[in-house]
């Protein structure tokens with residue numbers, strides 16, 4: 001599928017410093033840029049100040065734990081709430097979402113996940129999914145939107161993946177933007193993420209996996225719409241690209 005996987009970071013679509021604070025204007029302007037890019041897209045969004053605080057309260061993280069039913073249920077409720085807001089912003093500017101559970105990627109009715117997604121795109125819709133709580137072993141864990149983005153890129157053989165963030169990209173230990181990262185960048189010091197998943201470090205691990213699929217990977221600020229548009233179209237932009245270290 002000739003599609004771009006766009007991960008709308010929870011850090012940009014919400015204000016992570018304030019519980020349940022959605023950034024509607026930001027999502028609307030990102031959506032406008034996506035509409036005018038006329039790219040085929042699959043969207044994934046993070047949990048930001050909806051999913052992460054609830055997950056953390058109930059001890060849910062990216063490693064499996066014995067979660068209580070209220071924790072699982074309330075975290076998912078927060079995510080679905082955020083998804084509704086995101087979809088409303090998207091449709092307000094003519095980007096029509098088809099929300100699906102990441103589970104759909106494994107439980108598909110007689111159709112491969114990629115042809116299922118392709119049919120939705122061909123119908124003029126934009127598939128949208130988000131981080132979720134899933135069963136693993138005897139417990140539950142947070143399945144990060146970054147990991148889902150990798151799965152989507154793999155299944156779709158996506159040409160490009162754009163991670164939209166609240167920062168310009170990846171900074172080195174002196175606070176300078178790194179324009180191009182490779183595997184060795186995992187040795188950087190990352191601020192401990194106030195996040196139920198792995199923050200920037202997990203994102204980079206997934207981004208490197210995506211790059212090794214042969215997919216172009218960009219990290220860009222969602223507050224700089226012009227740079228986001230360029231990244232979406234595969235043009236040069238201010239931000240970080242991830243180089244396929246297998247090359």
Ligand SMILES: Nc1ncnc2c1ncn2[C@@H]1O[C@H](COP(=O)(O)OP(=O)(O)O)[C@@H](O)[C@H]1O
Nearest residue numbers: 009010011046165167169170171190191199200
């Ligand atoms: N070296 C780094 N370069 C850039 N951002 C970093 C770095 N270390 C930590 N961060 C933090 O990672 C955050 C992005 O990760 P995260 O909060 O998980 O984003 P998202 O919600 O989009 O997944 C940034 O807001 C930044 O504060």
Ligand SMILES: [Mg+2]
Nearest residue numbers: 046195197199
């Ligand atoms: Mg994150």
